[in-house]
Amino acid sequence: MLKRERSRYKISIVGQVKDAIANRGIPDAIVKIVDAPDEFIKSAIFKAKLLGLPGLQIHWRSLIGELNPANKTLPQEFQDFQQSLKNPNSNSADKLKLFQSFLEEPKLSDRQKFQGLQEILDYLPFSPKHKISQPERTQTAADGWFYFRDLPPGIYQLQAFLPNAIGRYSAAQGQIEIGQKDGENIDNPDPNVSLFDKIRVELKLKPTTLLGKVTNYDDEEAIGMAKVQIQGKRDYTFSASELTKQQQGEWNYRLVGIEAGNTPLTVIVSARGHPTQQKEISLQTGEVKSLDFQLVPARSLLNP
CATH class of the missing domain: 2.60.40.1120 (Carboxypeptidase-like, regulatory domain)
Structure with missing residues (x-):
């Protein structure tokens, strides 16, 4: 100062x-x-x-x-x-x-x-x-x-x-x-x-920012401690067990200041008791985007 x-x-x-x-x-x-x-x-x-x-x-x-x-x-x-x-x-x-x-x-x-x-x-x-x-x-x-x-x-x-x-x-x-x-x-x-x-x-x-919801497919409840990471990067975070509502939207995970690129980013989400899920998204420098994940419990897959 x-x-x-x-x-x-x-x-x-x-x-x-x-x-x-x-x-x-x-x-x-x-x-x-x-x-x-x-x-x-x-x-x-x-x-x-x-x-x-x-x-x-x-x-x-x-x-x-x-x-x-x-x-x-x-x-x-x-x-x-x-x-x-x-x-x-x-x-x-x-x-x-x-x-x-x-x-x-x-x-x-x-x-x-x-x-x-x-x-x-x-x-x-x-x-x-x-x-x-x-x-x-x-x-x-x-x-x-x-x-x-x-x-x-x-x-x-x-x-x-x-x-x-x-x-x-x-x-x-x-x-x-x-x-x-x-x-x-x-x-x-x-x-x-x-x-x-x-x-x-x-x-x-303006930081390049990705945020969104990681929820349970069955009841749409927020899933806490799900790891959200960018493939091939060091950027990752863990989801919260409660949703936050702000001007940017509703989310329980947020990655701030991630590195934008010329190719789409692959976002991988993994949580105990749920199969890993991944999606792609394109981000420009300074852009804020939302990307939601609904995870299906492993037991639901075993008992359709």
């Missing part, structure tokens, strides 16, 4: 990234500024040209390429740059040179170059020691809180995502406006004033 202490910087935005279902803070989420006033964008591009990217000995993320799908409305120069970043045959040095050439492309606006900066930073492993050289993004603390400092006035678009759980949580978007007064006076020397009293924004990541 952010401490209540005298700050040496002007804290412009304070916010929290939360799980949209559990309503708990999410640690280690990346929060990035995807659009900003011209003053901020020009400054970010100038620093990227002058200082380059943090750390030349970098390891590219191999699974994060699908975070930013191709956008056919962007200029061809940008699309070529985006595609080249995802080329598995290009090494780190090649991609850094590509980025420097991209920044010098006269056909692209500063705003498009800022988008390109975001693209390449998505491939970089985030480290707290690089926060000063990456004013466009930060990482949430253990309780999901984050902040940005020293921002010029204007409207900011924020995006939050979990870099190592892209299939498990969808990204979240948010917008916030910093006024001239906020930009100048948000630094308060009073140690009794919390940073949480400053400009706040809440970003909720």
Whole structure:
């Protein structure tokens, strides 16, 4: 949690990234500024040209390429740059040179170059020691809180995502406006004033969620301690002996933050005294779906 202490910087935005279902803070989420006033964008591009990217000995993320799908409305120069970043045959040095050439492309606006900066930073492993050289993004603390400092006035678009759980949580978007007064006076020397009293924004990541009912075929009573698992995954839970009614529906099992994929998931349910049952279901990242199971007692099978 952010401490209540005298700050040496002007804290412009304070916010929290939360799980949209559990309503708990999410640690280690990346929060990035995807659009900003011209003053901020020009400054970010100038620093990227002058200082380059943090750390030349970098390891590219191999699974994060699908975070930013191709956008056919962007200029061809940008699309070529985006595609080249995802080329598995290009090494780190090649991609850094590509980025420097991209920044010098006269056909692209500063705003498009800022988008390109975001693209390449998505491939970089985030480290707290690089926060000063990456004013466009930060990482949430253990309780999901984050902040940005020293921002010029204007409207900011924020995006939050979990870099190592892209299939498990969808990204979240948010917008916030910093006024001239906020930009100048948000630094308060009073140690009794919390940073949480400053400009706040809440970003909720939607977890890929499967829920439903495991009931007895004979009397439709809920079956407790049935194991519900995703075939080939580590995701599993046990059903409750009572049904829960919420906005998402009626259920006695729930799997939150499971990994979505391009192929259907096979869900297997097993309970003592009942034959194992399985079904398939397709899930998109951040989607919530229901899947019910009615288990026939083994004795009913023996005595039809």
